[in-house]
Amino acid sequence: MTGLGLLALAPLRLRPPVLRPPGAREDFLARCIRCGKCLEACPYDTLRPLGITAGANAHTPYIEPLTTPCYLCHERGPDGVDRPLSKFLRCTEACPTGALRKIENDKEVLATLPEELRIGVSVLQEELCLAWQFDVCGECYYNCPLKDKAMMDSPPYLAKEGGLRPWVNPKHCVGCGMCNYVCPVREEVAQARMQAPLSLYEARYASMVRNLLGRAGPGAKLPAVRVLPRT
Numbered sequence: 499m500t501g502l503g504l505l506a507l508a509p510l511r512l513r514p515p516v517l518r519p520p521g522a523r524e525d526f527l528a529r530c531i532r533c534g535k536c537l538e539a540c541p542y543d544t545l546r547p548l549g550i551t552a553g554a555n556a557h558t559p560y561i562e563p564l565t566t567p568c569y570l571c572h573e574r575g576p577d578g579v580d581r582p583l584s585k586f587l588r589c590t591e592a593c594p595t596g597a598l599r600k601i602e603n604d605k606e607v608l609a610t611l612p613e614e615l616r617i618g619v620s621v622l623q624e625e626l627c628l629a630w631q632f633d634v635c636g637e638c639y640y641n642c643p644l645k646d647k648a649m650m651d652s653p654p655y656l657a658k659e660g661g662l663r664p665w666v667n668p669k670h671c672v673g674c675g676m677c678n679y680v681c682p683v684r685e686e687v688a689q690a691r692m693q694a695p696l697s698l699y700e701a702r703y704a705s706m707v708r709n710l711l712g713r714a715g716p717g718a719k720l721p722a723v724r725v726l727p728r729t
């Protein structure tokens with residue numbers, strides 16, 4: 499390939515991978531016709547289209563978990579129990595080309611999805627985690643739709659003693675992003691003082707978050723638990 503050809507490909511190769519909807523196949527980009535049916539089908543407005551600056555990826559769907567995670571088409575009732583909204587994950591059912599594989603909306607099935615059905619996988623940084631460092635929080639654990647499968651209350655190598663020590667089991671995490679979304683270890687929580695209203699739970703953790711970020715120094719990757727895309 500000529501030097502010019504390599505240069506033309508460089509922006510595509512350098513663009514960081516994005517989080518795709520559940521069920522995105524390996525050849526997703528070739529199959530997706532940018533019809534927007536998956537976006538329309540999502541009851542939570544989780545899916546967004548990439549802009550024209552995304553080149554070959556323009557208008558294809560992606561997930562930004564810090565803004566809106568994937569709820570796996572479940573709704574939590576006042577009794578704290580999650581119930582499926584549909585028989586199949588709605589975006590996967592709406593896709594007309596099979597770019598998204600149709601996935602049964604059953605938590606037992608979801609937790610055992612093979613690699614190609616995953617959105618991504620979460621990584622938890624213990625040194626930035628309020629539960630590991632201060633014995634508080636646990637929002638990621640309690641809100642994980644696959645709690646006790648994907649998000650465990652402690653890693654298998656740690657003798658269980660005392661408080662919660664959240665740990666992501668990569669064999670079951672589907673990368674829905676709920677843990678990202680609820681984790682309070684974020685810059686805006688550390689920065690916020692009286693002028694910026696915080697939710698009750700954020701206000702509760704603000705001083706501890708400032709403490710952790712002060713220890714970590716600049717360049718810490720936030721929040722404490724983050725979904726990384728499939729590569």
Ligand code: SF4
Pocket residue numbers: 519520539540541542543544545567568569570571572587588589590
């Ligand atoms: S699985 Fe359901 S909540 Fe998640 S992106 Fe698809 S339609 Fe939205």
Ligand code: SF4
Pocket residue numbers: 619620638641642643644645648649666670671672673674675676677678725
């Ligand atoms: S991304 Fe987080 S919330 Fe979602 S399944 Fe994995 S551990 Fe659970």
Ligand code: SF4
Pocket residue numbers: 622626627628629630634635636637638639664677680681682683721722723
């Ligand atoms: S939500 Fe964040 S700070 Fe809280 S326990 Fe989970 S990773 Fe730790």
